Amino acid sequence: MAEPGRPHRIVGRIYANLGRLLGGKAAAGLLSLGYLGMASRSLGPADYGVLMLVHGYVMAVGAVVGIPGWHAVIRYGALALASEDQPRLASLLRLSAILEGVGGLLGIIAAAVFAPLVGPHLGWSPAAIALAVPYSFAVLATLRMTPTGYLQLAGRFDLISANYLVAPVVRLAGVLAALALHAHLRGFLVVWMASVVTEWAVVWAMGLMVAARRLPGETLMGPVGAAVAENPGFWKFLLAAKADVLLSDVPARLVLLTIGWGLGPAAAGLYSVAQRATVVFSQPAHILGQAAYSDLAGLAAVPGQGAAIRKALLHCVAIAGLVASPLLLLILVFAERLSMLMAGKGFRAAAPIMIWLAVARLIAMLSPPVSAALTALGRPGLSVIGNFATSLAFLLALPLMLRWWGLNGAGLNVVLQALACGLLLSWFILRETSSHVRAIPTGSAGLASTTPETRP
Numbered sequence: 001m002a003e004p005g006r007p008h009r010i011v012g013r014i015y016a017n018l019g020r021l022l023g024g025k026a027a028a029g030l031l032s033l034g035y036l037g038m039a040s041r042s043l044g045p046a047d048y049g050v051l052m053l054v055h056g057y058v059m060a061v062g063a064v065v066g067i068p069g070w071h072a073v074i075r076y077g078a079l080a081l082a083s084e085d086q087p088r089l090a091s092l093l094r095l096s097a098i099l100e101g102v103g104g105l106l107g108i109i110a111a112a113v114f115a116p117l118v119g120p121h122l123g124w125s126p127a128a129i130a131l132a133v134p135y136s137f138a139v140l141a142t143l144r145m146t147p148t149g150y151l152q153l154a155g156r157f158d159l160i161s162a163n164y165l166v167a168p169v170v171r172l173a174g175v176l177a178a179l180a181l182h183a184h185l186r187g188f189l190v191v192w193m194a195s196v197v198t199e200w201a202v203v204w205a206m207g208l209m210v211a212a213r214r215l216p217g218e219t220l221m222g223p224v225g226a227a228v229a230e231n232p233g234f235w236k237f238l239l240a241a242k243a244d245v246l247l248s249d250v251p252a253r254l255v256l257l258t259i260g261w262g263l264g265p266a267a268a269g270l271y272s273v274a275q276r277a278t279v280v281f282s283q284p285a286h287i288l289g290q291a292a293y294s295d296l297a298g299l300a301a302v303p304g305q306g307a308a309i310r311k312a313l314l315h316c317v318a319i320a321g322l323v324a325s326p327l328l329l330l331i332l333v334f335a336e337r338l339s340m341l342m343a344g345k346g347f348r349a350a351a352p353i354m355i356w357l358a359v360a361r362l363i364a365m366l367s368p369p370v371s372a373a374l375t376a377l378g379r380p381g382l383s384v385i386g387n388f389a390t391s392l393a394f395l396l397a398l399p400l401m402l403r404w405w406g407l408n409g410a411g412l413n414v415v416l417q418a419l420a421c422g423l424l425l426s427w428f429i430l431r432e433t434s435s436h437v438r439a440i441p442t443g444s445a446g447l448a449s450t451t452p453e454t455r456p
Helices: 007-065 070-082 086-122 126-132 134-142 145-153 157-163 166-180 185-214 234-263 265-300 306-343 345-364 367-376 380-405 407-434
Strands: none
Touching: 007 086, 007 126, 007 134, 007 166, 007 185, 007 234, 007 265, 007 306, 007 345, 070 086, 070 145, 070 234, 086 126, 086 134, 086 145, 086 234, 126 134, 126 185, 134 185, 145 157, 145 185, 157 185, 166 185, 234 265, 234 380, 234 407, 265 306, 265 345, 265 407, 306 345, 306 367, 306 407, 345 407, 367 380, 367 407, 380 407
16 A cells, blocks of 8 residues: 655556556567467458457446446455454455456356347357357456456555466467367367456456465355455445446447448457457556556545545556657558568458557547546546447447448547547546545545535
8 A cells, every 4th residue: 555655666666567567468479469460360350349249248248237446445455454454354365255246147148138139230150149049158357356456455566467367378278279170260269268257267366365364264265244344435446446447448348349340340350359459558558557546546545635546647647658759750650561470461451440459549548547547536427428428429420430431430430439438537636636635534445435525
């Protein structure tokens, strides 16, 4: 947790955690370039687009139905650690795991039921629709927030970083096997599903391993009845954080599905390649939000730390921008060559959308750290408002923009959404930190902890 009056130490710890996480992400990114390049060359734009659409559809359903407990585990778990109350922490983890498991089961069922209805509109063949039903078990990829939150709370960013490598390693090995066996779309779907199931199993094993050492005497199947009573405001905070994740993550996933619905799987394949080339821009910002959340929560719990929070955020955004700016220049100059290098000559047309996405990703680097700061201040609702207002508006405009400008319309849409969201969230954080004059009560959380001075 953060130490009052020591923002430089906080920033240093954020950077240390960021370095650990970026190491895993960088290695995972390099591996992904390899397996995605081989997969796209083998399948071509249309079948590769179907692979990405099936995966994107299942992940979107999982995100909509799932109940991630990451923020709640960290926020309330930090209070339990501060009071050295191990039974309270264990009960919180059990409750979060149960909620996450229930949401995951519902997600698997929903994905399987709706696949035959959605598939024809996304250009899937009957064979692809049949494969999409068992692929619904890939929803397990979304059921890892509880162990990930606990590992962060325990300071085990090294294990989180290592887990980033699990899915890419499995996919790389699986793609090599699929190529050797001359497998078609079915084989690649099997590989993708195996990778997410393995990643899910490994992160849970890591979380249980650390918990067994740090929470001796506590069992996985213990009581959960006291968890809500011990953590006032739990349901409000969980629902607000869920809404934030839902409205910030799901619209981005729906963009690919909307492109597949409006322009077909080949266009979705081109967009996916461009998205993969530019995902490196978003990684530093998302990881910064994750790495900084617990320390920002510590600063937010101390009166008069608004300036320190703004300074920490400024450092976070600056370092993310410094990492990403040379990459933007590289894409602006070599987008067409990069498209063909990554996926083959059949993906040359991905170059224009790649440039659009690179610009949008650079702008969007502001949002994840600011959202983390708003949540740390007990104001996740403001992050919800910012993401909801911009994401919904531009998602509704996307079909019309696709009709007018084709795939370039999707690029313009993403740039404008990122700009609008960044400006709105920036205004929110400036207002909240300017009025941050007293501590958040330790017995409160989430929406319940908002003070009269900062409530809109």
